Amino acid sequence: MIDRGESEQHLQPLKTTPESTFAIFRDVRKARKEGPEGVSRRQRARLRELIAYVRAHSPYYRELYADLPASLDDVRPLPVTNKQKLSERFDDWVTDRELTLAKVRAHADDPDKVGQKLHGKYTVTTSSGTTGRRAFFLMSEETKTVGGLLVLRAMSSVLSTWKVLKILTASGRTAMLVPTGGHFGSHVLATQKRDASARRKRSMRIFPVTTPMPELVEQLTAFQPTYVECYPTVALLLTGEREAGRLAIAPEFLAICGEGLTENEYARMRAAFGTTVLDLYGANEFPGLMIKCPEGWYHLHDDWMIFEPVDAHYQPTPPGERSHTVLVTVLYRREQPILRYDIGDSILVRPDPCPCGNPFQAIKVNGRVPIMLHFPTPGGEVRTLSSFVVSLQIELAGGVELFQIVQTAPETLRVRLQPRAGADPEKVWRDAHLALSSMLTKHGLAHVAIERGTEPPELSPGGKLQSVIPLGR
Known part of the structure; x- marks a missing residue:
């Protein structure tokens, strides 16, 4: 049972004046002291208010939740969303009707506006692209606070x-x-x-x-x-x-x-x-x-x-x-x-x-979730390996600072290695090659070629490293 006074106290729209910011700060500290019961009470009440808010202000969620009960304080009945679904409906997803994907994209495409706020109130960020899909995100001052x-x-x-x-x-x-x-x-x-x-x-x-x-x-x-x-x-x-x-x-x-x-x-x-x-x-x-x-x-x-x-x-x-x-x-x-x-x-x-x-x-x-690599076998089958299994071989070989394995062809892996300081590059390569070839042989993939890349591991435009890159990425 949610206490009405408690829920109303915490669920007014977030407007972080100095007074309300201090109140949120006190509540953040208080929640930890109260333990699971206090945390659960806050969680349910805030969820109920958030669902009501998105139904009122987001056409996407209003449509998505059309057949759900009028009041909910449990996430389990809610449909699952993801980056692709929301990005495709960006203009209907956001709750400020003045915001559009075109405006956000134009702001994000201008490097001179890094750190500046869109419409004077929204911080705009983009995903780094390591998952293969660029996405745009907005943060109000209330969210940041x-x-x-x-x-x-x-x-x-x-x-x-x-x-x-x-x-x-x-x-x-x-x-x-x-x-x-x-x-x-x-x-x-x-x-x-x-x-x-x-x-x-x-x-x-x-x-x-x-x-x-x-x-x-x-x-x-x-x-x-x-x-x-x-x-x-x-x-x-x-x-x-x-x-x-x-x-x-x-x-x-x-x-x-x-x-x-x-x-x-x-x-x-x-x-x-x-x-x-x-x-x-x-x-x-x-x-x-x-x-x-x-x-x-x-x-x-x-x-x-x-x-x-x-x-x-x-x-x-x-x-x-x-x-x-x-x-x-x-x-x-x-x-x-x-x-x-x-x-x-x-x-x-x-x-x-x-x-x-x-x-x-x-x-x-x-x-x-691990990336999967697919290899054709001499018998005409397709053998699938988790990227975790593949990358683990290099980690176990030792002496490697950074590495990147790129599937450049259906039956070819190119290995980019950066040895640790003081390690013998030739020994590092031999150990890595042996570990990787042994694993492939055990999986019936001894025919897969392993090339030594002369180039270093490449960071994504966002500065992150994808250690295993399957064919076509």
């Missing part, structure tokens, strides 16, 4: 108050290694942070991820950042430069957000830099980042988000089992509503309370 407060709460769970304040006030120098040249989320938000004050303009610097490594090492060494934020793949490159003695920086914080890494890789970063590594998880769809706790788990913001781990048929996956994908509902995003949105990440929900003491659900993320 709630998302920022959730990040603050997550930080306070893993860092001391003094360290949180040091990051928030940009004390010391901040280096943001982001994809530039477009309205990628990390670039846009970094630009807005940098330009927020004269002090931040002096203390914060944006470094393009496409900068050649020797130049990037030289620039970072000269800048001497206290805080570094980048993609994990870039962090691994910097780790190698640090281990080789070429990168002479000692940041107090290293924040990474993007591709998942192994625990050994995280440990290697911590050892190389002797610093705190903040492992962040978020997306354009849900900007309220989560931070991995000392026990190695991300904790959800259950009072403002709903994560549903599901199988390939969108049936619930129980705690302790890895899901096929996850459906995300963002309760604080109204300008571009996200409800039961297939984000494509495979997660595992911890079945018991996390030892770190955080009461919110704990998850581990396996990233995107």
